[in-house]
Amino acid sequence: MNLIDKKVTHKRFGMGNIVKHNETSIEIHFETEKKKFVFPDVFEKHLKIHDPSVADSLEKIIQEKEMARKEEESKKEEERKLQRKKQELRMEHEKLMQNHKLHPESQMVFWCDTEEKNSVFSEWSVFSGEIKSGNNKGKPNKPIRLHQNSAVLLTAVDSDMPEKDRRILGVYMVNEEFIGKLCDDGNVPAHSKFRLQLTEQESDQMLFWKYYINEKSPQKMTWNTGKYRYFDNIWMAQILLDIISLKSDPKERELAQQFFEHFCKMNQIVPQELPKPNGALMRN
Template sequence: MNLINEEITHKTFGEGDIVDQNESSITINFNEGEKKFVYPDAFGKFITLKDRDTAKSLKKVISKRETEKKELEKKREEEKERQALEQQRRKKLKNYKVHESSQIVFWLDEEEQQNVFTDWQVSAGKVQSGKNKGEPNRPARLRPNSASLLTARTSEKPETERQILGLYMVNETFTGTLSEDGMVPAHAQFRIELTDQEAEKMLFWNYYIDKNYSHRMTWNSGKYRYFDNVWTVQILKDIIALKTAEDEIKEAESFLKYFCKMNAVDMDDIPEPNGALKQ
């Protein structure tokens, strides 16, 4: 806004004319000489424009600048907070070694299949034997770097038809050994739900393999198994290739990037899936 030649009144120096202006300052000529002031901060505090219309326009300019300044300060605070959280995350990662199989795969019953994509948490079940029988399971390997893979099969289908229904990163503050109720909660952001049609193409045994019995495809008991970090990357890559909606592709790509970062995995150095179904 050009204010040169505008008449003003200063609380101390009296009347004057604006003779020069740039983005951060104005120069005013008073009877006793020229003086420089910070622009636009000096207006409203020490300097008043005589022309009311110009003063009104300047007020809008100042208001806009103040809004932009507040937004910038807010972004700076958010960035500081993000950096602080990142430092906390790195500190946590230093306190434990990333296990090569620190992911978990769940066998969902019918009730869980109906609720999991609403509640976004899964129970690890109960301890089946020993002195802690009946108490909630504590999936000890799970940390903030872990993902929960959600699978199911209908009773009339063979185990080879077990489908992947979705997956999520665990809550960023979750530690399996400290879990009191055995529930594994989801991260607020990194969650993927597959459609029925997509799940039909995502068979669990295309990725999972018992390294001692490569052709065996059985899940006779147990609510969950631990899952290989590399297999999780393979699944995420296949989900990205499967998705058609641009927003869902971006969400899956963001999930993959976060997962690889948390698990120190190079997403470009991952072999093709070689599960039991591919043997």
């Protein structure tokens, strides 16, 4: 749009001619002086152009700019709301962190089916399954005991093998930001560093029931339902300690050692006072 030499009237400076303009500014020569203004904003209240057709075009530009401004302001307001929500969640998260009391059985042992045995080590996350009955049927199980001190033990047993032969496939600490009470989707992601996968030969030496025991039936080794169980913090420490001795690769062994030390610190366990494994397999 060419506005050069177009006549205008300003509420304060009177009549003048446009001598320069671009997408953001306009310069007008009044009787006694030249003035620069913001374009097209100045036409909203302070400046009137005499040419009716140009005035209509300017009105459309002003309306489009106003719509864009409102849209931008709406986006900013949504962003502010999102930031406030994030801040509220952070404060809730910090409060839960500060008030957290260690539960003696805040570890998860997970039953990997055939497909999960492969996917779990690429995704480094498990799904706690769905609620089977009641008002919340179909919704994800919320692993409420899991916290920053929790680890997830990955296990499996071949379909043609007895439950007592359940093997440990790997283990990971939960994600640094994970709090089970706030987990609505049932997904339990892994820590960025503390993740261990066992080889098939190592798994054959790590039988789950060497460590785990059902206190109500100490001699029984059964897992009838459910994708996971909670179990004792001490048992998880015993497992991590034994994994260290299995690892022959120096880097993997060092990671396993760091994992064990981190776990003991998070769960207030003194490594020197750790008892020997005494699971159901050790009592039969």
